Amino acid sequence: MAGAVTGLLLGGCSAPGADPASPPSSGPASAPPSSSARPVAGAAPATPLEPLPAGIPAALAGYYGQKLSWQSCDTGFECTTFKVPLDYANPGGGDISLTAARRPSDGSSKRIGSLLLNPGGPGGSAVEYLEAAAGGYDTGVRGAYDLVGLDPRGVGRSSPVGCLSGERMDAYTAVDITPDDQAETDALVKSDQEFADACRQASGDLLGHVSTVEAARDMDVLRALLGDDQLHYVGKSYGTYLGATYAGLFPARVGRLVLDGAMDPSLDSVAGNRTQAGGFETAWAAFAKDCVKRDGCPVGTTEQQAGERLDALFKSIDSQPLATNSDRRLTESQATTGVIEAMYAEFLWPELRSALTDARAGDGTGLLKLSDSYYNRADDGSYPNLMFANMAVNCLDLPAAFAAPADVQRAVPDFEQASPHFGRDMAWMALACGYWSVAATGAPHTVRAAGAAPIVVVGTVRDPATPYAWAQSLAGQLESGRLITYDGDGHTAYGRHNACVDGAVNRYLLTGQAPDNGLSCAK
Structure with missing residues (x-):
């Protein structure tokens, strides 16, 4: 369903009916897997995403210095809230509250840190995804990491954007x-205009501050509050766009990043x-x-x-x-x-x-x-x-x-x-x-993330929502990108019971050993 795409969501967990025990998740089926980037015809010129300064700006020190207080959630997980600025360009202009949940490591393996998870969308709740899918992750991964779901700004329990009532949404989906x-x-x-007007009226200034760049900066605040020097992360579908954006902004803070069902940030709408x-x-x-x-x-x-x-x-x-x-x-x-x-x-x-x-x-x-x-x-x-x-x-x-x-x-x-x-x-x-009532703040861009640790990109050859060519392109853009190709069907691949894909990703998460670029896994 959509990131570069408007109207369809890209989130693996957004696909209803997905097995909650399986972390959810183009080119012709006969196309040979390739690790090289393949530009898509018709894409607008894309400029590189430049990293932010390595240090923490003084104006953000208070946000990076918060103390997390974890409380038991209704589902048995632990939840917390923390503050981030509404507008990073004006940190003194007000803040918003974000919600994260975690499943603490069971202590069965040597602890590595926290592993942030994002199921995609944009709009998919990482908190709900964690609650549904945490048990499906590899036992070694569950032992080595606290699994953490952060609802991005504007999503779920993190200062959510509002728009239409249920009855009006029924009408919207039927147009x-x-x-x-x-x-x-x-x-x-008229339907599109009414949707946009309702979002503006219900969401106010927040509507201009739910970009992926801002969400990536929020993740860096949480990384610091969790006590991790580097961000370890599994993002699916739109979550790959969010993860790649983080890598481009903070390459030196990249830990073990898995981008499954990759989007191509260089494409225009x-x-x-x-x-x-x-x-x-x-x-x-x-x-x-x-x-x-x-x-x-x-x-x-x-x-x-x-x-x-x-x-x-x-x-x-x-x-x-x-x-x-x-x-x-x-x-x-x-x-x-x-x-x-x-x-x-x-x-x-x-x-x-x-x-x-x-x-x-x-x-x-x-x-x-x-x-x-x-x-x-x-x-x-x-x-x-x-x-x-x-x-x-x-x-x-x-x-x-x-x-x-x-x-x-x-x-x-x-x-x-x-x-x-x-x-x-x-x-x-x-x-x-x-x-839409708010002008776009982003543009097509490439992500090099120069100097980052190896980043694993997973692409499924017959993925409907994130075509395989997107994974090839993203892996080719990233200086340290390592592409895994899954010759299969469906949206995303990791956690869908393919021993080749799961084995390579779990090994990387547990040891830091990235697979060879161009690894191909059969259905």
């Missing part, structure tokens, strides 16, 4: 994102959205190839037929939304989101086959369930602040892809070439930041 006429275009624009659309196309092709070999595949017996039937289903739902087992009807946008949701992990493919079977018979319940899972909609109709923070961070980190519907219409052919089934949707999704 047609592939407008066929002026009336539908106007409705989409247009190139990022377009290449991500290609990632979902690759994932759909893998699903279709598997489905058509099975009896009763709802999309036919050939891969071409599968694509044709999917397009026909979307077109039919666009004309006549489907009834469900609730008072909500399934719209085309929700049907598309439901299919996209199932691309995040192979274990969701059976659920998608069932949902497509039902949808072709006129019942949209299964696809609506998948769509709701994507948005983390609760049974009572409420939503977490995941999507609000997602939009806020994305729109601040990069200039908007498009300023008006005419810009999208010109770009649609290129998007559809990258992804015949999802390209048009993702082009229109990228319009949202064009109406």
Whole structure:
């Protein structure tokens, strides 16, 4: 779902249905793994991210000198809060409160320090991820580290961004994102504007201070408060963007960093959205190839037929939304989101086959369930602040892809070439930041992190949300980058029970021994 990308989240844990015991988590399947960076066509020129001064500025000394008080959380973990400046350029202008949780080391191994975890998004709660996934980490890792989840600023329990009520979010998720006429275009624009206005009204000044650079600086404050000289970190999906940003700003403080399901910070919003659309196309092709070999595949017996039937289903739902087992009807946008949701992990493919079977018979319940899972909609109709923070961070980190519907219409052919089934949707999704109330503070950049310790980057060849080419590019940018290639499906790889990937990453976390650059792991 999105970092460079607006409209889709990138967080591994954000993919609903993920096995909480498994830390969650492109190019054609036949493409040979490579450790070299491959620039993506259409990317805007990117400038290097410059490191911050090595010393702690006097104006920030009070923040770095706080004492953490850990208290028992409701879930049995320990929680704490600490303060950071709202605006690092004006530390005296007020502060905000951030929340972190930890699972202390069990003492079974020699203690290394704290290992910060981030599941992605942007907008995914690291606190909730820690509570769900800590037990799935390697026993040696759990013995050597205190596992720590910090909700980034604007997210979860850390001064969260607010936007729409549950009822208004239901309407927002149902709006047609592939407008066929002026009336539908106007409705989409109105929906984007209302979302942006609601976020501005509910969040105030915070909306201008939830960038990834600021979140990375917050992590450095926490590193110091935890008593660690270096930051040890596992970031998935958007968490790789956050981790790479930290490395670029504080290369001398890089400890053992794992960036799994990597984003490419050198891409602008247009190139990022377009290449991500290609990632979902690759994932759909893998699903279709598997489905058509099975009896009763709802999309036919050939891969071409599968694509044709999917397009026909979307077109039919666009004309006549489907009834469900609730008072909500399934719209085309929700049907598309439901299919996209199932691309995040192979274990969701059976659920998608069932949902497509039902949808072709006129019942949209299964696809609506998948769509709701994507948005983390609760049974009572409420939503977490995941999507609000997602939009806020994305729109601040990069200039908007498009300023008006005419810009999208010109770009649609290129998007559809990258992804015949999802390209048009993702082009229109990228319009949202064009109406944001706060100007972007970030821009495309490369991350060299000169002088940093080895940084492990993991890329999955058929990853839908973070295409494999992004991992190649990030590993190539980092002076000390080491690329692990997983020739598999789904979003992210570490903790998904591949002995090759897990073994290399765990060895690195426990010993500091980074794998050889270009290590390739088979499915």
